[in-house]
Amino acid sequence: MVNHLQAGLSVPLQNISCTTGGTTAQQPISGAKLRRIVIEQSKRAGVGHIGSSLSVADIIACLYGGIMKIATPDDPDRDRFVLSKGHAALALYAAFHLRGWISAEELNTFCGDGSRLGVHPEHLLPGVDFCTGSLGQGLSFGIGAAFAGRFQNSARRSFVLLSDAECNEGSVWEAIMFAAHHKLANLVAILDLNGQQAFGYTKDVINLAPMAQRWQSFGWDVHTVDGHNLEQISAVVNSLDTKNGAPHVLIAHTTFGKGVSFMESQIKWHYSPLNDSEYKQAMHELEGQA
Amino acid sequence: MRGAFIRTLTRLAKNDQRIFLxxxxxxxxxxxxxxxxxPERFINVGVAEQNMVGAATGLAEAGLIPFCYSIVTFASLRPYEFIxxxxxxxxxxxxxxxxxxxxEYGHNGATHYGLEDxxxxxxxxxxxxxAPADHTQTVTALEKTYDLPGPIYYRLGKDDRITVPGLDGLFELGRCQTIREGKDLLILAMGSIAYEAATAIDALKKDGINCSLAIVASLNPAPTADLVDLLSRFRRVMTVEAHYENGGLGSLVSETVAEFDLRCKLTRCAIxxxxxxxxxxxxxLYEKHGLSAQRLAAQARDLLCEVLV
Known part of the structure; x- marks a missing residue:
């Protein structure tokens, strides 16, 4: 456990997600509430990528529930965010809704004709800083954003959420090398280490282990966290020196499909939509969670 | 053009703090x-063109104007999906x-040729x-376009010595520049190979053949009105480009001829x-692919000999 004073915090850890460090306090976002939106909207729209959204639900809840400083989506000095694993966009839309940036009515357009809410995020939607969906591009966008922030003497930070399988892309390693060389301390990558990809488990497709050591050997400041422990993620991010030193990565151990028993660690839920009985069971399980 | 580009960019960057290279x-x-x-606005990203364009995207989101430099193929094709x-x-x-x-990178071989950008x-x-035709046009084109909204692809030659006679730095976005007037044949040229086309025209003139030469440096937006005007006045037209035959200037002109129901015979001189x-x-390589001044002149003569109905 990181001491909140050492972490430079002015409030105890249990309240960490209530402060943005700015003038307006950001209410914490419940991971379970965010998951329920993911399940509801996936079912309504009849689309998949559910497991990936559930995998990052707690990380997204944490980032948008107070970690990132975003007073409004158009504030030039807001922290930037890149959902490099764009296929988890539904979790992002759920967070935007819980932040009050998109209405329930618009949320219900998810995957409809003429909607701003597609399977992958488009920057037309306020709050989406960068379009993603093609894996391996987001970290480069994020390093550019971090470099610009430093050049412009801004305290803003650049957050990038990557998938583990995305590290199959060589371009990710181009960006990793660049960020370390330029000591982009204001860059925070979060790696969703759920061990799965579309066709199987990462250990069977392209073995990425040991992930933490790989990033460390490239010169990053590496932290291993439980990707479903909001308090731990908050404490680590708030303890980072984002002004000097190496770029940071949180290797977040997660469970694919987290929160819905029959989805957890099952490859099927990368693409499959829910049928009626699966939907009922999923919602039943999530309603029992805080 | 490379020297003209960097000198002009350096001059512009003195007054515009947004410019990154x-x-x-x-x-x-x-x-x-x-x-x-x-130095604070110059970044050598290393041999990593995808990351160069990705990082530039992040810089540009913050209001900066990043220029990403490399050889044509590495600048355009390697990071194409990032662009x-x-x-x-x-x-x-x-x-x-x-x-x-x-x-232009002749002896370096095929990996260094820019043929489909x-x-x-x-x-x-x-x-x-x-795609400017010489260093004079590069300067004007850069000055007039560098701060436009949205992305720009500049296709430059590396040679700074060759000057296309009569071009004198003329450039306007969405226009072409007619630098020779003659009624027998219209030649449209893109890029530094315009010099070969101008030389061919001089040779043809000695034989009593008078050609018009228009430089097409603005490919998007295309100089549609100028092209329609020019193409309407000629029965015989040649396009000249150091680029594959499909997708470049010859294709643009073909599309214009078809879309505007024009009546001309087109010879596409390309690789x-x-x-x-x-x-x-x-x-x-110009000689081999029929793009030297001499071979362009020969193709012009062939076109003029064709009986058109």
């Missing part, structure tokens, strides 16, 4: 004037600088595409086959 580890003995004057999903989809002011269009960039409605593994100088 990124290179994929190329431009040694060329980019130093900028790098030395503005598409980054600057183009977001309409950010990232500039891609491709140096060495065509076969205009085709792939012209396929994207959301990117301005500029028509995959490099065969035999390298040589630019001049050797």
């Amino acid at each position: 990124l290179t994929g580890d190329l431009g040694y003995m060329a980019l130093e004037p900028f790098a030395e004057e503005f 598409r999903n980054g600057p183009i989809l977001h309409q950010f002011p990232v500039r891609i600088i491709g140096v060495g269009g065509g076969v 205009v085709a792939v960039m012209r396929a994207q409605p959301g990117i301005t595409l500029v 028509k086959s995959t490099p065969d593994g035999l390298t040589g100088s630019q001049q050797y």
